[in-house]
Amino acid sequence: MCSKLIMVTCAILAVVAAEHNHGYNHGYSGNSGYNNYGGAHIPILRYENVNNGDGTYRYSYETGNGISAHESGSPRAPGPEGPAVTAEGGFSYRAPDGQQISLSYTADENGFHPTGSHIPTPPPIPEAILRSLQYNRQNPSSDNGYNHGGRQHNNYHY
Numbered sequence: 840m841c842s843k844l845i846m847v848t849c850a851i852l853a854v855v856a857a858e859h860n861h862g863y864n865h866g867y868s869g870n871s872g873y874n875n876y877g878g879a880h881i882p883i884l885r886y887e888n889v890n891n892g893d894g895t896y897r898y899s900y901e902t903g904n905g906i907s908a909h910e911s912g913s914p915r916a917p918g919p920e921g922p923a924v925t926a927e928g929g930f931s932y933r934a935p936d937g938q939q940i941s942l943s944y945t946a947d948e949n950g951f952h953p954t955g956s957h958i959p960t961p962p963p964i965p966e967a968i969l970r971s972l973q974y975n976r977q978n979p980s981s982d983n984g985y986n987h988g989g990r991q992h993n994n995y996h997y
Contacts, residue, residue: 879904894924906932915947923948 882903890896899909910928917923929943942955 894922904933906930912946917948 883900884903885899885901887900888898894914895912897909897911899907901907908928908930910926912924912926914922915925925945925947927943927945929941931939931941934940938957940955940957942953942958944951944953946952
């Protein structure tokens with residue numbers, strides 16, 4: 840009796856699992872234009888990926904919905920763990936609001952340096968702050984710019 844119950848339970852689970860996986864094809868949808876996740880099938884129009892084995896590389900791609908990216912790099916600058924790879928590249932896409940986003944960048948031993956018209960820029964420095972900075976440059980303090988308020992304790996200034 841117990842073995843029959845187990846067999847029936849296994850058969851029911853197999854049917855339920857088969858129904859759940861019906862039509863599942865790992866995200867590829869053939870010619871329908873949509874995948875099983877509800878999104879449109881976007882073709883890859885161009886793809887290149889080259890690794891030369893000596894640390895130099897380049898890649899680029901472009902998709903059917905206007906996304907594109909490219910990058911190239913090579914070991915150039917010395918770093919603490921050997922030559923640091925310097926990379927140059929960029930990408931572009933259309934934002935949901937319709938704005939074309941394009942970003943170019945370099946990355947080297949000094950960090951990541953993006954440029955693009957959509958990247959916010961800091962506001963201008965107020966005139967009073969600029970005057971103060973200029974005054975400080977022209978009148979450096981004798982104690983490296985740190986004022987301890989004149990307090991002293993055990994012959995230490997703080």
